[in-house]
Each structure stands twice: as structure tokens, then as C-alpha cells.
Amino acid sequence: MKKVALTLLCALIAMFAGGCGKTEEQTGLTIGIRGSESRTWDFVKEQAEKEGLQIELVPFNANVNPNTVLLDGEIDANAFQHVAFLDQFNSKNNSQIVPVGSTIIAPLGIYSDTFRKIEEIPDGAKIAVPNDDSNWGRALLLLQEAGLIQVVDNFDGFGGADKIKANPKHLEIIPVDGATTPRVMKDVAASIINNGVAVEAGFLLKDAVFHESKTAKPYINVIATTKEKANREDVKRLVAIYQSKAVSDFITETYKGNYIPTQGTIEELADFKQAFKSKP
Template identity: 40%
Template sequence: MKRLKLAALAATAALTLAACNSADGNSAADGSEETIKIGVNGADSPQWPVIVELAKEEGINLEVVEFTDYIMPNKALAAGDIDLNAFQTISFFSNFVAESGEDLAPVGTTVFAPLGVYSDKIESLDELQKGDQVAIPNDASTLPRALNLLQEAGVIELADDFGITGDLDKITSNPLELEFVAMEPQQTARVLPDVAIALINNGVAVQAGLTPAEDAVVYEDTESESIEPYINIIASRADEADNENYLKIVELYQHPEVEEAINKEFKGSMFIIRKSAEETAEMFEKMKTFYK
């Protein structure tokens, strides 16, 4: 399987908030423990029960609060309704901070989940035919990431100034005259039988029963130095970014037991990224230059 570099943003946005719930089914803190509320998408993901148990050993009652979108976790964090969140890439987060003006900051890294190209019709991008339809996420963060992946695969060429914020108008060469059908990210997996290829976010692919490491025609290279925009983070309010217990939660997320749970569930399609608080802060400063 060909593995490729990535070059653009990673994250999607919807608009609805789910009910809050605790990952361990107990939202009440033990009197001897500090309670920390962390907002996530997918409270049933395998890492959270492990992290909750590890946190208890550190005297922390970690309450996992479920959201169903990619907007409200940051708003809830800024409003003080939760203490941390863990659901987004550093680039998506940087864009949110720039647009909203909220005083938030990343405190550490969690995972990287590669974007992939999938197909029910072909096994190699060399099999693409003239005029084939390509399903592509339409959100401003994932669309440029997907186009960069196709450029890395040699399918299209993009303008020199495409960067990580370009769009379909920045395609300078499309030899196969591919027809790009932009749609909501969740729809890309559903239309797979109807298009030649679909570019599908890792989470959407897994929800659709796909295993990126096995089923993707191509996907982003986890060993590339260019993965920084797509690394997921834990975020807090900026004035609390050095909170020792918050940094402890980051450390627990990167624990070998958590990595084992993730590998078992996602079969090598999601990867723990271990960066220090200082390295994470440097990534944030770099990302902010794209969203001034």
C-alpha cells in the first residue's frame, strides 16, 4: 500500500450538542479527588475507560463529557463548562482561536489519524479513468488536506501558494478531468459505491466499518515531518495551560496502556503522538501564522 505525506488541515464541523455523560458512569467526584471535566467526541472510544482508571490512581476524578459536534467543545471550554477538551487537530484548534478570539491553548498531544483514499472500484489510483467522480469533504479544513493528498499521489497539481487553506480553484492541473463532488464529511463513506474514489476522514472511515491501514488505496504517512497540522491535542483555557493535573492527563493519554487499547481497537490506524508541552506550544505558535 502506498503511504503518502499529508499537507493540510484535519477536522470537520457540525452543529449539535449531545447530552453530557461520564465515561465511567459516575459524574460525582470522590471527596478526596479533584474532578476534571474533559469534552470529547466519542466517549465510548477505547482509550477513555483506561485513562479514567489511570487518573483515579493519581487522585483525579476524570469526567468525560460527550459532544456530537466539533464546535461546542471549544465553546464549552471557553465558557468554563468543562476544564479540557480532546477532539481536534492543532490546525483546527488554531483556526477556531483565530476566528473566535477565545483565549485557549493546547496543553499536549494525543493521536494522529491519517486521511485516506478509498474505493469500491479500484485498487490503485493508476486505475482512475477520465471523468471519474471523486467524493471529497467540503469543509474548509479537510478539503485542502484531501487535495494535497491527491497531489502527493500524482493525480492533480496545485498552485504554489495552495498551502493548507487552498480550495478547488487552486487546482492547476487535472489531466484526467476528474469531477470533484464536495459534500459533508460524513457523506463521503456513504457514497463510496457511487464514485470512483472517496477521500474519507479516519473517524468516518472507522465508523463505516473500514480499517484505514488495510482498506485505504492510499493514506497519509505517519512518519512524515509534515504531520504537525493534523496532530490531535488536549486544550485548556490559556491561563490554566500549566495546571499540573491537566498536564498529568496529557501524560496519561500517552501511557502505554492507552496506546495498547487504541491499537487493539483501531488496528494500527491511529497513532499516539508524544510531544512535550513546550513542543506543543511551538506547534501552536506556528499554526497561528496561517490564521492571522
């Protein structure tokens, strides 16, 4: 009798509340984010509500990897990482988290308390870089783009002292925790700071001595979810809302050029590793 009563109760709930438990036709999404983009996501949430899509935002600090939380099933999707970082995470964890839509490029910059031009950085100077493999590698590519070093021919996008082929100015590359890169500026000639960290520290991209170009494909940020959820209609609606003109204009006006909105397809990002090739 209890089983029959429970079934009837669930049926009544389904009639008046849209179902007993989660179904394929979702009306709400839980999204893991980092604080540097909270203003954007608050705006996205407002836009989504206008279209009947409910979003719950779950902010994480630098000590928590939203990919791990996603795999644990505690959130439906996340938006905090670029393509190269996601690829590395999947490789290390044998996971199948997939990008479902591009969001922004947050150009990596070289910042200095002492020097205003890249040419002013002297021989033997100390350069701080983020110490996680992905962003360390990204920093090396930025130093190469600035003409300061050359990465190895078989560069895979990951950092390490052994990834430098040529260092004519004998720069001392010092890996530090990414969150501390603004604070160590007083101790080094220059510090390479992730854009989100730079924004939180009060820097604008125009304050950088040198920064990535906006076509840095491996470092385009994405909305990501598990392979099983990638084709859900509510996830597709979320991507469409983020990539709308209203959100794009909000990002441009709010972040004053620090974040550049992108509407590229996932297929266009598939060959991102081509950017890792060493340049003479």
C-alpha cells in the same frame, strides 16, 4: 449574621471536602470528546483514577463543536481535533484555545468501492471530500501526495476549488458533509474519509486505496484547553497519562493501526504550516 454563617459553613466544607468551589489544585476534569475515541478515553479515565485524578467524559456528536463548549466554560478541555483545525477555529473566532499535548494521528484515507489502486482512478473521476475548510484542504494535500493534483504555491491548508494549481486528470472534486463521506462512495469513484468517520463506518486504514503518512504534522490530534487553564497541574497530569506507555499500547492494540499514538511536544508542532508548501 447570614454572611458569617455562610462563611463558617464554607470553611467547614473546605476542611472536609477540599474547598468551597473550584481551586487551582483541581482533582477532577471535564473532557469533551467525540465518539470515535470513546474507548481510548474510557481507558484513560481508568488510568487517571488509579493516580487520583477524576475525569468526567462529555461526548459530542458532529453537530456540536467542543471548542465552543470549552469557551463557554462548560468543560475544562477537549480532545477531538488536529492542530490545523484548532488554528483555523482560533483565527475565525479570535479565541485563544491552546494545545497542551499530542494524542494520535488518525491518517486520512482515500476509499473506493470500485478501485483498489490509486493509479486505477480514471480521468474525469468524481472524488468526494469533506466540505469543512480544514479537512477539505487536508484532502487536497492527500490528493497531491497521491500524485493526482498539485495545490497552489501559497496554499494555506484550507480547501476550495481555487486551491488547485494543476489537475491533469481533470478530477471532479465534490465537497460533501464529512459525516456522509462513507455513504456517498456508491456515487463517486473514491471518497476521502476522515479516520474517525471511517472507523465508525467499519473501515480499517488498510482498506484505503491510499492514505496519509504518519508524519502528517498539521493533522496530529491534541488535547486542548483555554490559555488560562493550560498550566494547571491537573491538565499536565492528564497529558502525561494519555502519553503513557499503557495508553499507547491500548491504542495500538484496540484500533489495529487506524490510530497511531504520538508523544510529540507542542513546540514540535509549532511550525506545522511548513507542510502546506506546494510540491512540484
